[in-house]
Structures are given as structure tokens and as C-alpha cells.
Amino acid sequence: MPDLGDFTPRSGRPLAGIKVVDLSKILAGPYVSMTLADLGADVIKVEHPEGGDPTRQWGPPFQGPDATYYLAANRGKRSVTLDLKSPEGQETAHRLIADADVVVENFRPGSGLQQVFEHTRLTERYPRLVVLHISAFGDHGPLRDEPGYDMVAQAMSGLMSLTGEADGPPVKAGIAAGDLGAALFGAIGVLSALVERARTGLGQYVTTSLYETQLALHINWATGYFATGQTPSRLGSGHPNLVPYQAYPASDGHFVIAVGNNALFARLCTLIGLPELASDPRFANNRDRVANRDQLNTELERVLRTRTVAEWCALLKEGGVPVAPIQNLAEVYEHPQTAALDIVQTVDHPVAGPLRQVAFPVNYHGNRPPVRTAPPLLGEHTEEVLNPPSRSAQ
Template identity: 45%
Template sequence: MSGPLVGIKVLDLSRVLAGPYCTMTLGDLGADVIKVESPGGSDDTRHWGPPFQNNVSAYYLCANRNKRAITVNLKSEKGRQIIKDLAKQSDVLIHNFKYGTMEKWGLDYDSLKSINPGLIYCGITGFGKTGPYKHLPGYDFVIQAMSGLMSITGTEESGPMKVGVAISDVLTGMNAVIGILAALNERNQSGLGQSIDLALFDSQVSALVNAASNYLVSGKVPKRLGNEHPNIVPYQTFKTKDREMAIAVGNDGQFKRMCSAMGLDSLPSDERFLTNEKRLENRKVLTSILSDAFQQENASHWQSLLNQAGVPCGPINDMKAVFDEEQIQARNMLVEVDHPEAGKVSLVGSPIHYSRTPVSVRKHPPMVGEHTEEVLKELGLKEYEINSLKAEKVI
């Protein structure tokens, strides 16, 4: 087995996307991840669809590979004891229950650190453990709305729009990975674990980056610009003769090379377009000139010319076009895994490419409770004890 996290044990009590995305990433990196659900399955994404592949949800498949799955009734004392026994042997525990739930069950950080002082305990909630919103539930869509992201997404005509994927969940999952890896590194020095308090709301607000900074510096509330950029021109989509494409001119040199490639040699010396600041002031005029020019040829023509000139550009791909891209194949960003119920499943590969300890897809996204007996036997339970727990509906 390869991967930089081989030997790290992760107890995953999360569901839906933010937590599972985090633990899938840890699993991709080699960690042994145990996914915990209630008997019968409690990860809502197992039922989100269509599409399904042989009754297995595509949504569930996207964030759950490289895990083992067990079922445990956390509302029972015996079930909670199983979690405590697993936590005692784990390096990391992650959950996304609402504020107060883990405390009610006696599975909060203070309770578990007494039996495992080295435990890294990551709790993901909508709004964190402090502040007036700490008791509120948080779904990605609501977070996109409240964080200001929707206010700057779309056009003035369209009104506020959400991003095409649950980006607040994905960002929070990535922040969870960062927080966990840093805490594991610190534990190498101190020998102690710690708790990590992660909120979807915080993660999304932190990701507003330049949009937030523009407001904090100027005091001006940003408007929706559609595919245009608030700070750079030209940095947007343009219609060509056959389709739209994206143009991203980030500096004056690129602007000059773009104009030269397009036969618009007079533009860079035009007083209105000499600098990016000038181009921002005269956005409408410049955009009109470029729009007329781009519509004279097909997108492939412009892409070839601009690529040769070193100007960032690209087609607007749909999903089929994305996974038909040669670059996707070359980077192993499309992988396949055999699933006992769904059959051969196609998954998006990991974007992390190590030179010595490569990421690998070792396990299919597990079925409900697929590894319950295996994991409990590793805890030392006998067959008759496992059967008794089944009869009592603890597992």
C-alpha cells in the first residue's frame, strides 16, 4: 500500500458532502477510513438522484471511495461504546452533527480525549460552535446565500445565482483536510491531539478573497458582473462564430499579444486601453470592439492563435467535452473501480500527484455496513457478540 497517510486511522461520522469529501481525500492519501452510519444507512446522498447506477446514487459515489463502512446505532449505549472503542484506536475523528449532538451522546472532544489524548477531533457545522447562529443547521445552498457568494454570482438581469456545485461544502471539506494534516503534524511535537471547529459559513466567507477585499477597501458593495471580472479587463467570455470561449488577459503584456494575434495592433497604444486601470474605465468600449472581432472566426481558430501567443484562453466545455479532453486522460483524472452492486464505476480522479507516494483508489464506495463485522472483529469482538449486537439492533 502506498500513500503518505498510510497508518493513519480515521473515524468518519460525517455524511452528505463536506465531511465525506474530506475523508475521501484522506483515504486517497492512504489513511484507513471507517465510515459510520446508522443501521440501514444514514448518509442522505445514498438516496439523492437520479442518476443511479444499479440503484447506487451517483452523488454518493462522488465522495466515498477508499473507505470501509460500518453501521452503529448511536442512540444506544452499546453503540456509543463501540464508537468510543474505535475512537481510542483512531488518529482522527470527524463528524458533522449539529451543535450539541455529540455532547448529548458523550462523544464530544472533552469526553473522547480522556481516553485518547492524541485524537484529532474535527467537527463540521453550518456556523461553528460559537456565535448567535451556532444552533442553526447549515446546508450549502443556504451558506452560498448568506455568505454573499450568490450576491456576486450571475448578472443584474438574472438576479442572485448559486454556483453549479455545492462549493461551500467542497471548500469546507478541503479546509478540514488542511486542519487535520496540520494538527497531525503538531501532534508529532506535542504528542497531543486537539479539536478543530469548522463552519461552512466561515469557509465560504474566507473564499470570497478579492471580492471581500474590494468591499473592505472601497466600502462599495460589489455588483453581479456575470462572466466579467471586477478588477481585470478583458477577462470574460466572448461569442465566436460557432460558440463561446473564455479569455483571461491578466496583464498588459498578454493584452498586447492578444491584440497582435487578432490583428488589432492599434488597441494597445490607444490611450483608453494603455493599462488595466484604463481598460476597466473603458470596459464597455473595449468589450464591444473585441466582441465584433471574435465573432469573425470559430473558437478553434482563436484558441489556436491565442495559445501560440501565450494568452490564456479556453473553450466552455460541457461534461462530455471535459472527460473527452486528452489532458484529463493524461493526468489520470478519470478512474474506474469495480463495485459489488453498481458494477464498473467511473469516478473523478485525485488532483494530487506525488512523486514517491502516489494516491491510489483501493476501495470502492462502500455499501451500507459492508465492513461492520470485519471492523468489530478487529476490535476483538467474537462472532456471538456481533450476532447479539445485531439482534439488539445496535449494529
């Protein structure tokens, strides 16, 4: 039975022996291939000789010659420069693909490159190959040929209609939720296809899109809409199904309270000096609290504004109520919990010097896959990959 290469599950490199040719650019595709690289795969990033991946210039900020945006999604890879629009570049790309396990691409549907590297041709020529195609809206439907931009996907998928304060304008998520959602589901698709190939010996064509993955992430928003037919509206930091479960103002900032049941609500009311709220028929059960969200929040905010974030967090945490300050990134990366997890690692970049990276967030038998190599310089490994030294010369 075909296997997955040098499978070493306790080393933190379960994809060792897997070769990936990454023909994608920007974020969704490169994040997939970086994930595979973190898991031990040999990832060859193919870039155009003139400028390479556009995110290399998506700055400031820059660290060394490249923007930090590029540095965020391309560690652990080898960069090869090819002009894929030229016959020579296409021939060389096929040389790389010939013994590859996975190809990742996000060519725009109907484009010249999408036709050149059309999946049926690839899978016919390389039956064991797993091809991942990421698009904006999927392979079918009236929007299939639209280009893939994260904000467009957030708008079209409904995410922006759910994000922001109730009386404010819609806003996009603070992270590239469309791109990253597609990347994570794309990685799941690739890994499951490799597992199936181990049984059948055959690869397959795997597709996902920014639009589809955002719909999958609606979760309770979608099922609530299906059940009621009512279009949900923005709730700021609030939860559609739980109250109190949001950010609240203290005297010096905001913090979050997360109450998931009636017992926790009663405990919260006692701790903040409003025990009568727990027996108020408007608030006694979660169903009632959701229906009377605004009235309850008015009562809570009146008291919560009287003390600091630190005071409330200490009091409520000691009393067993889920609570947390809202940290900025400086606080996050200085927090002892972050340090204890060893998730921020440093790797040497040939030009920029020491480069900090957020490592892969899954451990294997207690081992976190290490950040092995820095994001490559443009074309850094072209000679190494395309003209490796012969065994006799070694």
C-alpha cells in the same frame, strides 16, 4: 516522539497507519474522510442501520443500489452500521474511537449526538485524538445552531451575490462550493493537527464551517471591499481587477480570453485586427480598461463574433494569448490532457461493477494515490471491523 504511523512519502500513501472514524454524513465531512482515505488512512464510516448516509438515496442517477452522489465522496472506506442514539451503539463507537487517530463529525450544535460525542469528553478520554467538527456557521455567534446546507452557506457568505450576470438574478456556484470549501480546509486542519501531535503527543479539537471557509475564499473580493468600502456586484464571467479576462461570444459559442498585462493586451489587439485599441487612452492600461470595461467589451465582441471558437482559439494560442474553449464534462473526460494525468481511475464495485472515479489530485514524488476500494455498501464491513478474527484463528 510520536509519529504519524507507517509514513511512506514516496508510496503515495503518506497516511498509512492512521485510523479515522467518520461519524459525518452528506458531503463536507465525508469528503474530508475520503481525502484521508485516498492518502492511505483506514477510514471507518459509521452509518445508521436504516438507510445509512442520506446521500445514498440522493438520485437519480444511481449506479448499483446507491446514488452517484454518495459514490462521489465515500471511496476507500469501510462501512459499519451503528445506531448512535442507542447506548449499545455509543459503546461500540467508543470501542472504535479508542485506538483511532482522527474523528470526523458534523453533528448539529446542541443536538443529542453532539452532546454525547462532545469534544471535551472525547479529548479528555483520548488525549491523542484529533477531532474535526464541521458546522454551517462556526462554534460561536448568533447562527451557530443553524443547520448546514450548501446553498444557505453560499447565500449567507456572499458567494451568490458575486455569481451570475450583472443584469440577472444571483445564482449558486455550479459545484457545492460551501461544502467542498469546508472539506478542504477541514482536511488541512486535520493534517496540521497530526503534524503537531507528532511533536507534542497530544491531539486537539479542530473546527471549521461552510461560512468561514467561504469568507476565506473571497480573497481579492474581500480586500477590494475593505479598501474601498464599495459593495461589489456580479460580473458574469468577468474579473473584478482584470480586463479583458472573461468569456466572449464567437460565431458558434463562447470561449475565454485571459489577459493579465498590457503587453498581452497589445498582442491580442493586433491578432484580432484592432491594433488601435492598444494605444487608445481608454484602454492602454489595465486600470483604464477596468474603468471602461463595457466600452472595451463592445469593441471586442463586435469582432470576436465573426469567427468560430476553434478559429479564435487556434489564432490566439499561436500568438501567445491565454485562451481556451469552454468545455462540457463529456469533452473534459475525453480530453487527452485528462487521460495523460491518469486522474480518472476505475475500481470494482461489488454490485455496480466497474466504477469510474476522479482520483486524488496531488502526486507524491510522481505517484498519484490510487483509488483503492469502491464506496462501500451499507454495513458491508460491520462484521469485519467489529468482530475481527483472532490472531490464533488466522
